[in-house]
Amino acid sequence: MADSDATEESIACFSPGLAGIPVAESAVSYVDGKLGHLEYRGIDIEQLAERSSFEETSYLLLYGKLPTANELAAFDAELRHHRRIKFRIRDMMKCFPESAHPMDSLQATVAALGMFYPFPKSLEGELGPKTVHQVCVNLIAKLPTLVAAHARMRHGDDPIAPRDDLSHAANFYYMLTGEKPYPLTERILDVAFIVHAEHEMNASTFSTLVTASTHADPYTSISAAIGSLSGPLHGGANEDVLHMLNEIGSVENVEAYLNGKLERKEKIAGLGHRVYKTRDPRATLLVKLYKQLTDKIGVDTDYQIARQVERLSESTLGAKGVCPNVDFYSGIVYRKLGIPTDIFTPIFAIARVSGWLAHWKEQLGNGRIYRPSQIYTGKRDQSYIPLEDR
Ligand SMILES: CC(=O)SCCNC(=O)CCNC(=O)[C@H](O)C(C)(C)COP(=O)(O)OP(=O)(O)OC[C@H]1O[C@@H](n2cnc3c(N)ncnc32)[C@H](O)[C@@H]1OP(=O)(O)O
Numbered sequence: 001m002a003d004s005d006a007t008e009e010s011i012a013c014f015s016p017g018l019a020g021i022p023v024a025e026s027a028v029s030y031v032d033g034k035l036g037h038l039e040y041r042g043i044d045i046e047q048l049a050e051r052s053s054f055e056e057t058s059y060l061l062l063y064g065k066l067p068t069a070n071e072l073a074a075f076d077a078e079l080r081h082h083r084r085i086k087f088r089i090r091d092m093m094k095c096f097p098e099s100a101h102p103m104d105s106l107q108a109t110v111a112a113l114g115m116f117y118p119f120p121k122s123l124e125g126e127l128g129p130k131t132v133h134q135v136c137v138n139l140i141a142k143l144p145t146l147v148a149a150h151a152r153m154r155h156g157d158d159p160i161a162p163r164d165d166l167s168h169a170a171n172f173y174y175m176l177t178g179e180k181p182y183p184l185t186e187r188i189l190d191v192a193f194i195v196h197a198e199h200e201m202n203a204s205t206f207s208t209l210v211t212a213s214t215h216a217d218p219y220t221s222i223s224a225a226i227g228s229l230s231g232p233l234h235g236g237a238n239e240d241v242l243h244m245l246n247e248i249g250s251v252e253n254v255e256a257y258l259n260g261k262l263e264r265k266e267k268i269a270g271l272g273h274r275v276y277k278t279r280d281p282r283a284t285l286l287v288k289l290y291k292q293l294t295d296k297i298g299v300d301t302d303y304q305i306a307r308q309v310e311r312l313s314e315s316t317l318g319a320k321g322v323c324p325n326v327d328f329y330s331g332i333v334y335r336k337l338g339i340p341t342d343i344f345t346p347i348f349a350i351a352r353v354s355g356w357l358a359h360w361k362e363q364l365g366n367g368r369i370y371r372p373s374q375i376y377t378g379k380r381d382q383s384y385i386p387l388e389d390r
């Protein structure tokens with residue numbers, strides 16, 4: 001560390017990946033990583049998965065309390081009303097390359113939304129509750145439409161207009177496939193949205209907050225979050241898990257696959273978590289959903305391979321707290337619903353936008369610009385060398 005001016009104090013605080021460093025105070029969700037327990041606004045995720053809807057859970061996250069019947073009806077009606085997207089946004093998506101990943105399309109179109117719905121820039125963050133509410137409704141309502149429209153247009157199909165008579169989950173499925181879902185499909189998608197809606201200070205939520213801390217507009221902040229979520233160490237892992245299951249191909253191949261990965265010290269998609277040192281409670285809920293689906297049609301190879309990966313990794317990785325996370329079992333549920341693999345992470349974003357916005361709202365007016373420090377490891381006091389002398 002010669003030539004650096006790092007102080008002993010800054011070196012002592014340094015935690016790669018900010019592990020264990022609180023960056024905000026928040027009342028949105030609570031995770032107990034040892035027990036594998038998750039609460040949104042104090043309510044156990046299992047209860048929400050059992051009894052709530054995505055619309056109600058979004059209200060809970062944004063407003064810190066369960067809505068009354070009237071409040072829920074009004075919020076739901078607003079969401080339905082704001083599902084449509086402007087034709088210019090659709091035209092813009094048509095110009096994206098056919099090979100564009102749906103997460104890249106989503107990130108770009110959410111950033112573009114900010115041009116259509118200008119947001120007052122304020123140095124003091126003085127924003128009326130109505131403006132803030134309107135932004136939340138607009139983003140939660142429009143994300144499914146953006147995802148479904150791109151998914152269809154990339155194959156040359158026309159986008160399907162949203163239907164106001166369907167729930168958030170049913171309408172997304174309808175816009176994606178052209179078919180109204182069976183009640184079980186609708187409920188499974190709804191619960192998948194609930195369990196993905198929020199997870200305290202994960203990388204994409206932190207991205208939202210870092211961007212918003214400069215008082216950039218919320219569309220820019222959510223676009224930054226979508227970019228963050230797309231990475232394979234975060235939300236993008238749900239897509240990678242399915243590629244891994246395809247690559248393994250059969251239950252008999254799991255052991256050799258795992259041994260190879262461990263020998264090469266490579267990570268296994270869908271396993272491990274910064275906070276959970278036991279099975280992620282959401283993985284358990286997703287297995288339950290999968291079983292509801294397969295009660296009727298029987299388990300398939302994807303699930304059998306995934307279970308074998310979990311079983312065989314227990315003694316090695318499980319022993320050091322590397323267990324299935326939320327991304328491990330979500331893809332096998334979505335595949336069973338006939339959803340294309342590259343739409344898995346966009347589904348995560350459709351759900352997580354409520355959590356991102358809850359944190360964004362919480363930070364409004366009381367945040368300070370994020371500006372951590374660094375430990376400089378470069379040289380000092382170097383002289384400029386003219387080009388001809390180098
Ligand atoms: C929605 C979500 O974001 S959930 C997470 C989705 N991401 C994934 O599934 C990708 C695979 N998992 C990972 O890459 C990591 O576990 C992360 C990114 C989730 C967490 O990373 P970190 O908290 O930084 O843990 P880190 O990478 O330091 O791992 C700690 C130890 O567990 C091991 N480990 C962690 N995850 C895995 C894995 N998936 N496969 C094999 N070993 C693993 C590491 O090799 C390391 O071992 P060591 O102490 O012997 O060197």
Ligand SMILES: O=C([O-])CC(=O)C(=O)O
Nearest residue numbers: 198199201202203274326
């Ligand atoms: O909390 C994290 O780091 C990742 C995660 O599980 C999530 O965002 O749902």
